[in-house]
Amino acid sequence: MDALQTVFLTGVVLFVCMALFSRDLLKAAISLGVASIFLALVFFHMHAVYAGVFEISVVAGLIMVLFIAAIGMTRHEAEEKEKRWPTYLLPLVLVATFVLAYIIIFASGMLGHYSGDVMDTFGKTLWLGRTFDLVGQIGAIFAGVVVVLTLFRKGREDE
């Protein structure tokens, strides 16, 4: 196994753990952004250049800014204290997911069996093969913008 890939994957898992278990929400959001950068490096390493660029610019950039803005708007003196976490739950979930993943991905032989033709460039695949995905993406962005505008307008009226 490639050492560089191992370093990147370890970085992803480490920073995700920091994001989930850090007490400070701001540190958690920043750790999540760093984990996204490591994930983008994994994508680059697997020749998924466009996905890597999207991961860095949108997930590590835009979503982290959204999180930090929301944390800034909701910060107050007393942070919610999480109750004792049932630690027995994590290994249970881990084992269950590994079994499911094994059944779905490996045992059924689904890996690498995409439907549709293999095209030679990313542009052709996206614009010709997945045209309706683009329509769906535009719809999702439009719906998101409308909902956010509506929510904040109502918030101002309430004040």
Place this chain on the structure above:
Amino acid sequence: MNEVLTGDVLAAFVCAVVLFCLGVYCLLTMRNLIRLLIGVEVMTKGVTLAFIASGFAGGNIFLAQCFVITIIVVEVSVIAVALALIVNAYRHTGSLDIRELTKLKG
């Protein structure tokens, strides 16, 4: 097991499963609304990694990237809407605790 599975792909799949599990664990155990959203984000990271690893293994990385880009775009919309809802919920309840949202009035 499939012969296209190299060490890199297998490691990526294991990492994807671990990420998904961490996200599920976060959703099951935490009560802070923003932290729950971070859990959703972590689960999505696991799914995108699985897509890319699968595309890399199957020799169709372009299609996998198309799916990942769609996932990322939808994820941004979901996160933006959810954060707006959280900010509004905070203005109403003064807390980020999800248990405060159990008493909804019509």
